[in-house]
Amino acid sequence: IAGITQAPTSQILAAGRRMTLRCTQDMRHNAMYWYRQDLGLGLRLIHYSNTAGTTGKGEVPDGYSVSRANTDDFPLTLASAVPSQTSVYFCASKETGGNTEAFFGQGTRLTVV
Amino acid sequence: GQQVMQIPQYQHVQEGEDFTTYCNSSTTLSNIQWYKQRPGGHPVFLIQLVKSGEVKKQKRLTFQFGEAKKNSSLHITATQTTDVGTYFCAGLPDTSYGKLTFGQGTILTVHP
Numbered sequence: 001i002a003g004i005t006q007a008p009t010s011q012i013l014a015a016g017r018r019m020t021l022r023c024t025q026d027m028r029h030n031a032m033y034w035y036r037q038d039l040g041l042g043l044r045l046i047h048y049s050n051t052a053g054t055t056g057k058g059e060v061p062d063g064y065s066v067s068r069a070n071t072d073d074f075p076l077t078l079a080s081a082v083p084s085q086t087s088v089y090f091c092a093s094k095e096t097g098g099n100t101e102a103f104f105g106q107g108t109r110l111t112v113v
Numbered sequence: 114g115q116q117v118m119q120i121p122q123y124q125h126v127q128e129g130e131d132f133t134t135y136c137n138s139s140t141t142l143s144n145i146q147w148y149k150q151r152p153g154g155h156p157v158f159l160i161q162l163v164k165s166g167e168v169k170k171q172k173r174l175t176f177q178f179g180e181a182k183k184n185s186s187l188h189i190t191a192t193q194t195t196d197v198g199t200y201f202c203a204g205l206p207d208t209s210y211g212k213l214t215f216g217q218g219t220i221l222t223v224h225p
Contacts, residue, residue: 033213042217099144101158102213
């Protein structure tokens with residue numbers, strides 16, 4: 001079934017540890033996004049990529065990095081996790097041209113202790 | 114940078130009452146999209162508005178795009194318990210490339 005997959009589903013992480021959240025899509029979408037969702041703050045854009053090989057910063061990029069080596073994968077890395085990064089993380093993808101919808105993964109619930 | 118503000122943050126209604134959420138952008142948008150997130154789920158696309166002043170309907174849901182293409186609204190007539198969830202608007206500053214920026218969302222609770 002075509003779609004977008006995130007892994008892991010949930011994770012408890014010790015502060016200071018490095019963690020990579022995985023995101024893979026098989027729809028051949030050019031644009032991919034990482035959001036974090038916190039109560040009262042909605043979906044905040046962390047990083048995005050308009051096409052393979054390019055990335056850009058969203059509104060809350062500090063403490064996170066991304067790469068886009070190919071069309072399908074868009075991993076998000078926390079170099080040294082802090083408790084304020086406890087959140088639900090959503091990956092999304094969409095076509096860049098025209099008026100197209102974004103498809104979201106199921107989310108990763110991350111707790112940093 | 115582009116900001117998308119959404120109000121109210123929370124809305125509690127009795128089943129059968131109407132509900133409206135409003136979305137305002139600091140910049141002119143090429144289009145605006147609406148998404149619904151059920152409790153424990155992920156955002157799912159509802160609709161997209163492109164034209165100035167556009168109005169679209171999906172059964173009991175009515176979506177409007179402002180004349181200046183900087184604001185939008187979602188109105189639900191006669192809410193049902195199946196309407197519960199968080200409703201997000203999302204704006205794109207241009208048609209090709211850009212950051213898909215979401216509003217803070219409105220959490221709707223429907224009491225039976």
